[in-house]
Amino acid sequence: MNDREVKILDGNTFVVSDSRGDIEASPTDAAGLFSFDTRFLSRWILSLNGERLGALSVDDLQYFETRFFLVPGTGTVYIDAKLSVIRRRTVGGGFHEELTILNHDDERIELTVRLDAASDFADLFEVKDALKKKGTYSNRPERRRLVLGYERETFRRETVISASERATFDENGLTFTIRIQPHGSWSTELHVVAGMGGLESAGATGTRRRLTMEQSLKRWLDAAPRLRCDWEPLESIYRRSLVDLAALRFTPEVAGGKSLPAAGLPWFMTMFGRDSILTSLQALPFAPELAAGTLSALGEWQGSSLDDFRDEDPGRILHEMRYGEMTAFEERPHSPYYGCVDATLLYVVLLDEYERWTGDRKLVRELEYEARAALAWIDDYADLQGNGYVSYKRRNEKTGLENQCWKDSWDSISFRDGTLPGFPRATCELQGYAYDAKVRGARLARLVWKDAVLAERLEQEAADLKRRFNRDFWIEDGGYFALALDPEGRQVDTLASNNGHLLWSGIVDKSKAKTVAGHLLGPRLFSGWGVRTLAEGEGRYNPIGYHVGTVWPFDNSFIAWGLRRYGFKEEAARVAAGILDAAEFFEGRLPEAFGGYERSLTKYPVQYPTACSPQAWSTGAPLLLLRTMLGLEPHDDDLIIDAALPSTMGRLELLDIPGRWGRIDAFGRGRIEIPG
């Protein structure tokens, strides 16, 4: 059991160790203490009298705290240990480890307690790609501490290790020589501080104390609506989602102390435009403050100039921010990188949806400049072909992203025969988001910014876009919308889950919605667990292909929302039931994606292997499905409730839903029979 990966974190500082608490990283291995995208410890090994320890058990106390129970010896055979060791580790600004050794014997013992320490200061990107370092290392043992350093020009990072008890420090770690009385104990506190080489003075690296973290988690859970359901798994799925979402909160200094959801734990603990926005949308009925944090932070980093390397334009919302060495030396464009199309469109969607729930017009006024710039970007910079459609083509050909929509893997956008279209590509859901952004932007312009001229123009543009879209993207003989238009304006004719996002956006003509819904729940797209990213029978369909056949819980939560928007209550309930059934198999924590195999074939959902768990928008999926099933929709100062639940749910109560109405309870009873 020593191999089990244990992860704890606080913001973007996290530790990945084995179940003994030891860290033994190789250049490509992901163990270590990481902070701001840099590894600060690649080696941290505890031994007693030269002997490694074995794990008895691990307590995951909180997401930021773990306790390891250890005994001498690493064998599998039971050892009659005369002593035991407890390591209690808390993350924050590095980590803090309380090391306690208990002597169970009648005799006094003498021990050499050793911690081997080293750091390779790898950038996260280097860990992924196994690249060589360009700077120089230093190990400086001092009387009361060990300083591990790395330097490349002005770039400095250091790890400072110290202890509360007397220790001898050398270049490779520290040693305690101790005696423990019969049935006595000894303990020390170890501090490992991640030094950012001066970046701290800018206040860029806040640390939080354990007490505040505990309090903050409690406050978070207390503030969320309470859920009761006859179908018990839903209660644990709900709680898991709330706790995971708490762990995924990230408080960059630029957000003025507000938190926003990072994309995934631990590798994507950073600002991501798309992921932070979509997760905030999913969580709106439960934790509306996440949306405020997301809108503020992303607004402040909104693009302001043209920069090919970063794929930046004025008004564009960022894709991803990173702080490591490769970003610092511009070997990667993430300072921040803007190569993403949907985030800017969804930014306006989130701002409007946030106002509809919370009535917080102050924020909408504060972000007027950013929202207007985002709306202007749609026509000024995103219409690459001047044909009235949003499309993408990267300007950074070397390290930029090819596909700048949510399906961002290389083969995600293809024709039925599997061939890939050229660039620019205008994927269909981007047109839906652009339509929705304009409609919602018009509402905000009229209501809050008092600009009727802008409102009218946006409404006109939206209506025009909808008319053209329903003509140019509609595949008449298939009865669905093309995945994209290629540079020549040809329809990329595959059937994909993106059709569900179109329903969500409202761009679909009413007359077409029924056949679209039919496809989404039809045998080619619906697996029984959920809607596949790509329909069975398409050239590139593969049930375990990342964006070409797997089922994504987040995708499905928005599809369900879209189905409800067009009145397909039963279909939305079927999607919700499938995804929540899957969640039960994953012990309440939905993965990023799972296999697109037919439900009747596998009986259980097959997980797609991904590095990050939990993933923010998968964590948010059950929340949005709850909203969809209960039919929660703000209407002025009221919350409309129109439940349509699968019969298996029985009775469902969601109490104290926060919003402009104060707090409201929602109830529903399952009446929809789910076939299969």
Added chain:
Amino acid sequence: MARTDPIADFMDGVASRGHEPSLAKATGTVRFEVVDGRRTERWVLTVTRGELAVSRGNAHADVTLRAPRALFEQIFRGKANATAAFLRGALQIEGDVQLIVLVQRLLPGPRASRRKGRAAGWAASRR
């Protein structure tokens, strides 16, 4: 012939903008410490809800930026990226980071390779 001074040029440009709508939310002072060998040149930018004013000297600031002259020159010409320079430790920032994230909007971008869309004068050719 007088030597061109990109730093003075940038500051003059900022001062002549008067009101900057993208900074309408921002209020505060930023001090630029331009290190030139043993000499340090100090500029102070005052933002009052988007109103910009520039002065020389050592006034109190909410945030201070410090870097060698060559780096500031590159940043003000759009040839170096301020965020990357900060992460590299070449540009030191002390104080209110939130303010400086907004003030970044005053910096020129690099020369972009090509531009399409309405901004580049595309005639709307919608069918």
